[in-house]
Amino acid sequence: MRFNLEIWRQFDRESNGHFESFTVDGIDPESSFLEMLDQLNAQLGREKQRMVAFDSDCREGICGTCSLVIDGYPQGPRQVTACQIYMREFTDGATIKVEPYRNSAFPVMRDLITDRSALDRVIQAGGYISTKTGPQPDPNSMPVSPETQKEAFDAAICIGCGACVAACPNGSAMLFTGAKVKHLNLLPQGQPERTTRVIGMVEQMDAEGFGGCTNYGECSRVCPQEISLDVIGMLNREYRKARKDEQPAHRAKMTAQ
Amino acid sequence: MREFWDSTIGKKVFVAVGGTILVAYLILHMAGNLWSLAGPGTVEPHIDEYASWLRNFGEPLVPYEGTLWVVRAILLAALVVHLVGVIQLRARNRKARPPEYPARRIGRSWESRLMMVSGVVILVFLVVHILQFSTLTIDVTPLVEGAIYANLYWAFQEWYVVLFYLAAVFLVGTHLRHAIWSVFQTLGVDSPERNGQIKAGASLLTVVIVAGFAAVPILFFTGALGVPIDNEPTAAVLAGGGGR
Structure with missing residues (x-):
């Protein structure tokens, strides 16, 4: 040919x-x-x-x-x-x-090579879980229902290729960030950092110069892993809740009237 | 709150909430407009009664037009938040994706592509609309304060006024179809299970709002609504056979 x-x-x-x-x-x-x-x-x-x-x-x-x-x-x-x-x-x-x-x-x-380390820095800002070293934990100590497992896995299959960002007319990385947040925030292992994760990742995403979502949905249409657009809905929801639940570093002392 | 506003997601939430307030108002405005379909009446047109009811609302607890001005203030605040948020987000998006390399269209809806255009045109329309029917400044047709039915009647006898309003309402429709669904996504209250209903509901609400608004100029222009009583001696002549 x-x-x-x-x-x-x-x-x-x-x-x-x-x-x-x-x-x-x-x-x-x-x-x-x-x-x-x-x-x-x-x-x-x-x-x-x-x-x-x-x-x-x-x-x-x-x-x-x-x-x-x-x-x-x-x-x-x-x-x-x-x-x-x-x-x-x-x-x-x-x-x-x-x-x-x-x-x-x-x-x-x-030529055709781009530096996609911005996505790595978004992961560093919260795409991890804390874990203890030591003996292997009891397999049933953290029960995960098959439904939750499947849903988390549907998000976890994101390979971070960045096609979503490239497809987006706004250069937004929200499908990627949403997939990572959904994956970890659904599972019990991800709960300790649930709020700090989403705040950290969204702040990093903004700092890297990615755009905002205008709900075109092109990201999901090109995604090789067929990540569903609902991860962005979940990202929005988690971020809104995290900002609401965020605790101040030190709560003020209360006095009587 | 400051951090929330500064993030892309937080700003989008503000834009969505502002937009929702505007859509809620549109529904009320559209429903109120339908009073004009009750015709010229025998003593006073229903739409005129409705307009004075709006002004007297809450009297004597609140001053005359008090409620109206509270609603106007809320709407103005919602509009400002919506516009400032969108302008800042757009600036950020254009920086993130330089306009010289536009993204290929891969299935995004034409309504969503038109959002900026429809938004700007709606803003211009809004100014013209207020100058015409609220402040009575643009009086290409005879306008009398308080005579809502007569003002509408004479304005919508002119084809260009009708065409301008229908075009504006159509663009409002294209804006809403993408906007209403987007509110659910931006606030994160949708899910794959509910998505079909939300999409259908957004389209349905859009059609209802557009049909409700479009009905008024169309029915006045086609003569389905009668000549206002006690107004303009030339009324019967101009309206031809349209009167009841």
Whole structure:
């Protein structure tokens, strides 16, 4: 198969980027999108040109590192990670536009690679539980009902790829943050930090320069893990409650009239 | 409270609550308008009676027009909070996603895309509407203080007034359809189980509000509502066969 590629080239964070056209030929329909980019890079290498930088790690749809925007769709048009897109899904001779994620909180490092450590810092601000070291705890000491377990797991499957942020016209990370908050706030292990978690994560999310949600729902439509939009509803609810229940550091001494 | 307002989520809650107050008022306003459908009456049009009832409301416990001004103050406060919140959130969103790289549309509804446009147009309409029927400043048609029915009647004989009001009401509808559902999401009181009902309810409420508002200019223009009594000697001539 033969494809025309319009690829974003940008040398580093500071430089300005532009689209560059490439043609790749002899692509196996069964090769993945990333393998097609590998072939392009091999070709560029032979021609002694700078190869196209793109991110990838597991290449089996687990990690979400392959943060490409293909024809305007973050992680490609199939609601899977970009590595799970196969060239047979494109028509022969098609022109394919490949871009990095476009939002201020994920600066472009080179070509198609963005720095998504903002999401890591949101996790650091509350996406954890406190636990004790020592002997293995009794398995039944913290009962979790199957319903709660399933619901928490539906949120926990978020791989943090950032496609939600890239799809959002506001560059909002609320689907990601909502998934993390829902996962931990539903389970008994997450209860001690329930309020501090949501406040910390939302504050960090805002500090990283992510936008706010306007309920377009595009994040959920591109999410490779099919995270449901209700995690944002839960995030809103948890944040509102946390701010209400927040205790002052020291309550004032009370006196009689 | 300060931290709450400064966060994206907190600000959205303020915007949602402000918007909810405005929607609640819209429902009352729409229902009140329907008094005009009772026609010109025999002594005084029902809508005029309703208007003076609103002004006398609570007398002598509260001064004349007292309740009305309290409601107006609440509405103005709700509107200011709604607008300031939206303007600040929008500025933040544009910084988070530079406008030179717009996100591809992946299934977002056209109502939600129109929110900013419909919001601005509704604001302009609101000013024109108050200048026309409250302060009686824009008097392209004869306007008399207190003669609500006659004012409406003469205004809605002009096709451009009718068209302007219908267009505005349609945009209010597009704004509401996204807004009403969004309130539930922003306040976090929705769930996947209730989502279908909330979406259908938002659409239904929108249709009811739009139909209620649109009925008034349409019925006046088509002549279904009669000429006001004791007003303008040219009334019978202008109205043609529309009178009862």
